[in-house]
Amino acid sequence: MKFSQLSKVVGGQVLQLSADRPVEALLIDSRKPVISQGAIFFALAGPRHNGHDYLEELYQAGVRQLVIQKGFNLDPALFPQANILTVENTLRALQSLVSYHRSLFTIPVVGITGSNGKTIVKEWLQSALSQKYVVCANPKSYNSQVGVPLSVWGLQPRHEVGVFEAGISERKEMAHLEKMIQPTVGIFTNIGSAHAEGFVSQEEKVREKLRLFRNTETLVYCADHVVVREEIQKAYPEKKHLSWSLNGAGKCGYRLLKKSTDSCEVQLTDRSVISLPFGHEASIENALHVVTCLLHWGFHPTEIQQAVKHLKAPSMRLELKRGSHDNYLIDDTYNNDLLGLEIALDHLVQLHQKETKRVILSDIAQSGLSDEALYQEVAKMLASRGLHDFIAVGPSIVAHQSVFKGFNAQFFQSTTQLLEHFDPHQWQSSLILIKGARKFGFERVVRSLEAKVHGTRLELDLDVMAENLNFYRSKLTGNTKMMVMVKAFAYGSGNLEVAQLLQYHQVDYLGVAFPDEGVELRENGIHLPIMVMNSHPDAFEALIKHGLEPEIFEFSQLKAFGQYLQAQQKEAKIHLKIDTGMHRLGFVPEELPEVIALLKSYPQMRVQGIFSHFVGADEAEFNDFSHEQANRFQQAVKVLKNSLQINPIAYLCNSAGIIRFPEYHFDMVRLGIGLHGIEVSGIAPEAVKLPAKLKTFISQIKHISAQETVGYSRRGKVKKPTTIATIAIGYADGFLRALGNGKCRVKINGEEVPIIGNICMDMAMVDLGSLKAEVGDEVIIFDDRERLLALAEQANTIPYELLSLISSRVKRVYYQQ
Numbered sequence: 001m002k003f004s005q006l007s008k009v010v011g012g013q014v015l016q017l018s019a020d021r022p023v024e025a026l027l028i029d030s031r032k033p034v035i036s037q038g039a040i041f042f043a044l045a046g047p048r049h050n051g052h053d054y055l056e057e058l059y060q061a062g063v064r065q066l067v068i069q070k071g072f073n074l075d076p077a078l079f080p081q082a083n084i085l086t087v088e089n090t091l092r093a094l095q096s097l098v099s100y101h102r103s104l105f106t107i108p109v110v111g112i113t114g115s116n117g118k119t120i121v122k123e124w125l126q127s128a129l130s131q132k133y134v135v136c137a138n139p140k141s142y143n144s145q146v147g148v149p150l151s152v153w154g155l156q157p158r159h160e161v162g163v164f165e166a167g168i169s170e171r172k173e174m175a176h177l178e179k180m181i182q183p184t185v186g187i188f189t190n191i192g193s194a195h196a197e198g199f200v201s202q203e204e205k206v207r208e209k210l211r212l213f214r215n216t217e218t219l220v221y222c223a224d225h226v227v228v229r230e231e232i233q234k235a236y237p238e239k240k241h242l243s244w245s246l247n248g249a250g251k252c253g254y255r256l257l258k259k260s261t262d263s264c265e266v267q268l269t270d271r272s273v274i275s276l277p278f279g280h281e282a283s284i285e286n287a288l289h290v291v292t293c294l295l296h297w298g299f300h301p302t303e304i305q306q307a308v309k310h311l312k313a314p315s316m317r318l319e320l321k322r323g324s325h326d327n328y329l330i331d332d333t334y335n336n337d338l339l340g341l342e343i344a345l346d347h348l349v350q351l352h353q354k355e356t357k358r359v360i361l362s363d364i365a366q367s368g369l370s371d372e373a374l375y376q377e378v379a380k381m382l383a384s385r386g387l388h389d390f391i392a393v394g395p396s397i398v399a400h401q402s403v404f405k406g407f408n409a410q411f412f413q414s415t416t417q418l419l420e421h422f423d424p425h426q427w428q429s430s431l432i433l434i435k436g437a438r439k440f441g442f443e444r445v446v447r448s449l450e451a452k453v454h455g456t457r458l459e460l461d462l463d464v465m466a467e468n469l470n471f472y473r474s475k476l477t478g479n480t481k482m483m484v485m486v487k488a489f490a491y492g493s494g495n496l497e498v499a500q501l502l503q504y505h506q507v508d509y510l511g512v513a514f515p516d517e518g519v520e521l522r523e524n525g526i527h528l529p530i531m532v533m534n535s536h537p538d539a540f541e542a543l544i545k546h547g548l549e550p551e552i553f554e555f556s557q558l559k560a561f562g563q564y565l566q567a568q569q570k571e572a573k574i575h576l577k578i579d580t581g582m583h584r585l586g587f588v589p590e591e592l593p594e595v596i597a598l599l600k601s602y603p604q605m606r607v608q609g610i611f612s613h614f615v616g617a618d619e620a621e622f623n624d625f626s627h628e629q630a631n632r633f634q635q636a637v638k639v640l641k642n643s644l645q646i647n648p649i650a651y652l653c654n655s656a657g658i659i660r661f662p663e664y665h666f667d668m669v670r671l672g673i674g675l676h677g678i679e680v681s682g683i684a685p686e687a688v689k690l691p692a693k694l695k696t697f698i699s700q701i702k703h704i705s706a707q708e709t710v711g712y713s714r715r716g717k718v719k720k721p722t723t724i725a726t727i728a729i730g731y732a733d734g735f736l737r738a739l740g741n742g743k744c745r746v747k748i749n750g751e752e753v754p755i756i757g758n759i760c761m762d763m764a765m766v767d768l769g770s771l772k773a774e775v776g777d778e779v780i781i782f783d784d785r786e787r788l789l790a791l792a793e794q795a796n797t798i799p800y801e802l803l804s805l806i807s808s809r810v811k812r813v814y815y816q817q
């Protein structure tokens with residue numbers, strides 16, 4: 001959709017139209033803007049945070065489309081290049097846009113609501129359905145008035161099923177969520193008591209939530225909840241009811257055959273038996289919603305068994321971290337409701353790393369109970385598991401501290417107070433569950449209790465990486481798309497973390513070198529389109545299975561893939577590589593007639609992209625050749641388009657090309673090294689920053705007399721007595737041997753000191769001279785662009801090689817605001 005069409009869908013008046021851009025990325029958070037041509041900011045006016053306060057800042061950052069609320073005085077002259085729409089209510093406008101977007105899809109969509117378990121049911125159902133379908137779902141628990149629109153906006157033509165949860169905090173909200181989700185199948189998880197959320201009775205609360213299913217055909221719920229059952233039957237007698245029950249009350253009669261603390265067996269209506277990997281009642285209930293839904297979808301019980309086998313109760317997927325003071329930490333800083341707390345406490349009790357168990361918890365969210373009853377429940381849960389030491393954070397739990405008589409508890413109003421006043425020495429050798437609702441920011445607590453990371457590590461600042469991305473995006477105009485190359489472990493930075501970041505920032509494509517790299521991304525939840533540069537016939541099956549798009553560069557590969565698709569009766573997207581002068585991979589222009597003939601005989605192959613690669617886009621010296629390459633490329637694209645009657649994505653520029661050849665951006669560009677803070681063309685070196693810092697530490701310090709030498713082959717000669725430090729990084733870590741014997745300097749305690757002698761496999765030695773240092777001190781190999789470029793020069797190579805050679809045994813540590 002274009003900006004000019006927006007008011008037809010959401011109402012309002014166009015205050016200014018500078019260029020009719022597409023409406024693609026929805027922005028509501030001024031702190032993390034996605035800068036792209038298609039980005040559009042909806043200025044929401046919340047109680048604490050008013051989006052209108054950030055309009056100028058966002059405009060400066062490059063956002064060019066704004067939706068603002070009527071009555072807000074804005075001077076269009078301050079936003080000369082912006083498109084601006086004024087509406088009655090920006091939240092409603094956002095929601096209308098998303099309702100419209102949803103109505104473009106005819107796929108089945110599951111809507112999930114109820115008091116507890118929504119997020120778990122959503123995640124489980126998503127994971128089970130993903131075994132057969134391409135699923136779109138809310139990220140995390142984006143289930144609110146603003147979370148739902150952002151989630152549903154993610155629906156794309158390639159999706160086959162949608163799974164969205166909806167949560168409300170006030171009356172009347174569900175009607176808005178319903179318009180956006182438009183579920184065809186509904187799951188009602190369960191209902192808490194009435195007090196919270198401002199309802200008079202449980203019945204009323206169920207009725208409000210049931211508005212989500214106004215136009216839904218099929219309803220899934222547990223008939224053992226009497227109020228839920230009666231209200232649903234009253235509200236929607238005409239719909240298809242898949243009510244399940246463990247005691248004969250519903251249409252789908254299940255039986256619980258066996259149950260232990262961590263598993264159970266359930267007999268389904270057709271007498272087949274499935275086993276679930278947990279014994280907790282709430283988890284069984286959540287799982288049976290999923291099972292019922294899958295049966296409705298036509299999954300065979302053996303397939304269901306396959307799918308549920310891998311389900312994990314929420315706390316089970318939590319990572320156990322090493323804390324300081326001999327503690328272990330269970331990091332559960334994602335949400336805190338009663339069910340989640342109970343599961344996490346069970347998990348804590350079952351772990352055996354330490355006998356002493358402790359808990360840090362925040363206020364509990366959305367329980368459906370009165371606060372008094374809620375915290376009594378919490379006290380009961382803790383006491384019954386023998387958990388007596390805990391720290392509680394939040395105004396609500398502090399207000400009810402009297403219910404925790406007999407506990408060894410400390411109470412704090414806020415996370416900041418806890419961090420200021422709690423002395424971590426008090427808690428030693430224990431296993432600590434850290435369980436907090438998101439808004440309490442318990443990551444800070446985890447960080448303060450974590451053992452400091454020792455050892456050789458590559459620290460990566462993901463916020464810096466996002467800024468670099470935005471810099472390159474700001475260079476694009478019109479509808480130019482962005483592919484980011486995440487080959488070779490994303491240039492050493494970690495393919496998964498980088499791909500997740502890029503997915504969050506909605507780049508258009510990822511590029512990898514080999515099929516395995518693409519498969520790994522898919523298996524870890526990356527759903528962006530992925531282009532694969534080197535595919536061998538052995539990998540065709542994996543490519544198809546995971547929706548990866550191969551680069552086709554050579555005749556035997558072209559034929560083999562065509563024959564494979566023909567035999568399998570499948571279709572696939574491909575990217576044709578044109579060799580315009582690199583002479584590495586690709587078809588040369590003379591080969592195109594034959595390529596065209598083959599493509600015509602294999603219509604299963606659809607040309608999604610045509611691309612080529614510059615030989616020297618970073619150097620002015622090769623300007624003439626770059627123009628020549630661009631010419632050859634444009635010719636090839638024209639020939640292919642005309643003879644095949646196709647309209648593929650044409651793309652040519654790498655990072656340097658983005659900066660130096662805006663005239664050759666075509667339909668898409670390919671960002672690589674620029675994301676990692678190296679602007680190779682040298683035109684805007686300061687515009688990007690290095691996200692990576694390579695660090696190690698001192699293992700030993702020695703005093704050496706003048707007759708001695710240091711390291712292998714006696715290469716490290718000292719002229720006068722000196723002090724040396726052995727550091728824990730060697731060429732097997734990617735600290736190239738070529739950098740030894742004084743070729744490079746590392747930074748210790750703020751000073752630069754030279755490497756002495758040969759670099760060994762796992763270690764190297766440094767001449768400290770008069771510098772004071774101790775065992776354990778940090779050693780910086782590089783922490784900014786200048787140091788990295790200097791190292792590359794000293795090793796007679798380029799930064800690409802240094803970054804991609806940092807070996808996998810070097811721990812990657814990520815930082816993000």
Ligand SMILES: *Cc1c(COP(=O)(O)O)cnc(C)c1O
Nearest residue numbers: 485613654655656670671672673
């Ligand atoms: C690696 C690679 C890129 C990225 O190049 P940078 O110089 O890192 O921007 C682009 N295209 C192809 C084909 C590549 O192999």
